[in-house]
Amino acid sequence: LLQLFIPLNNLGFVYREMRESLINIERMFGLMDQHPGVPDREDAAHLAPDGGRIRFEGVRFGYQPDRPILRGVSFTVEPGQKVALVGPSGAGKSTIARLLFRFYDVDAGRITVNGQDLRDVTQHSLRAAIGVVPQDTVLFNDTIRYNIAYGRPDASEAEIREVVRRAHLDGFIRELPNGLDTLVGERGLKVSGGEKQRIAIARVLLKDPPLLILDEATSSLDSAAERAILATLQEVAAQRTTLAIAHRLSTIQDADQILLIDGGQIIEAGTHRELLERDGAYARLWRYQEGVIR
Numbered sequence: 001l002l003q004l005f006i007p008l009n010n011l012g013f014v015y016r017e018m019r020e021s022l023i024n025i026e027r028m029f030g031l032m033d034q035h036p037g038v039p040d041r042e043d044a045a046h047l048a049p050d051g052g053r054i055r056f057e058g059v060r061f062g063y064q065p066d067r068p069i070l071r072g073v074s075f076t077v078e079p080g081q082k083v084a085l086v087g088p089s090g091a092g093k094s095t096i097a098r099l100l101f102r103f104y105d106v107d108a109g110r111i112t113v114n115g116q117d118l119r120d121v122t123q124h125s126l127r128a129a130i131g132v133v134p135q136d137t138v139l140f141n142d143t144i145r146y147n148i149a150y151g152r153p154d155a156s157e158a159e160i161r162e163v164v165r166r167a168h169l170d171g172f173i174r175e176l177p178n179g180l181d182t183l184v185g186e187r188g189l190k191v192s193g194g195e196k197q198r199i200a201i202a203r204v205l206l207k208d209p210p211l212l213i214l215d216e217a218t219s220s221l222d223s224a225a226e227r228a229i230l231a232t233l234q235e236v237a238a239q240r241t242t243l244a245i246a247h248r249l250s251t252i253q254d255a256d257q258i259l260l261i262d263g264g265q266i267i268e269a270g271t272h273r274e275l276l277e278r279d280g281a282y283a284r285l286w287r288y289q290e291g292v293i294r
């Protein structure tokens with residue numbers, strides 16, 4: 001699983017040992033709002049994400065000063081397009097997503113959304129503009145309704161029904177004893193990996209953010225369910241500026257641009273077709289994953 005560690009030192013010792021994954025980002029927002037990892041500037045502006053162009057310019061970053069993780073990363077996600085990050089474990093893919101959330105500030109270079117440097121905008125407005133679909137959503141011990149709407153508690157019944165339909169959760173919910181009011185989690189109903197992911201999709205649809213982070217690895221699902229989820233994810237990503245973190249190349253062939261990250265640098269960039277024609281590291285990875293080379 002992609003682990004997304006959040007700086008929790010300032011949240012008190014209870015949380016000090018806690019490692020949250022990409023999954024829990026949204027759940028952490030309540031805490032992070034009160035104790036932001038990186039403080040807002042006093043004159044921080046509201047992020048105006050309309051259009052939503054994401055740009056990394058010469059970004060360098062390390063969690064510790066003596067251990068650089070990103071070594072000069074530059075790329076642009078054009079409004080409404082999808083850029084996929086692939087590469088070996090530890091390459092820095094999740095770090096790029098964390099920096100987009102501004103859990104940390106870059107050491108050099110800059111990250112902008114529509115030209116606004118992340119360091120100049122409020123964390124609240126930044127995080128309001130980003131939706132996350134993790135591969136393994138953690139659910140609250142509460143109702144399905146709460147789990148779908150907690151990011152937007154003011155959502156109307158009609159809005160909830162609409163996102164349930166668009167996330168293809170209606171069949172699942174119809175089978176439940178109390179429908180949307182069925183309890184889930186440790187003390188309630190067990191929910192499958194695919195259903196959890198659909199709940200995360202429903203959340204994002206309700207939040208309706210212009211920017212999206214997808215963790216597309218769906219290794220826990222069988223291939224028919226996986227194809228159905230991928231189709232739904234494509235619907236969610238359409239019209240949104242999307243950064244996708246992928247483990248398997250088969251899920252990102254439709255990306256407008258694929259960035260192969262290794263050792264904290266982009267070593268190849270292009271569409272799936274361009275990268276295959278180039279016959280470099282991506283093409284080798286592709287042939288390996290397709291089982292051509294064993």
Ligand code: ATP
Pocket residue numbers: 001002003005006063064069087088089090091092093094095096
């Ligand atoms: P994976 O596909 O395995 O999730 P990744 O490409 O997403 O890998 P990152 O999670 O970005 O890789 O990690 C990049 C490097 O940064 C790794 O060497 C990792 O050990 C290190 N790292 C990640 N989080 C922290 C942290 N909170 N403190 C120190 N080092 C970290």
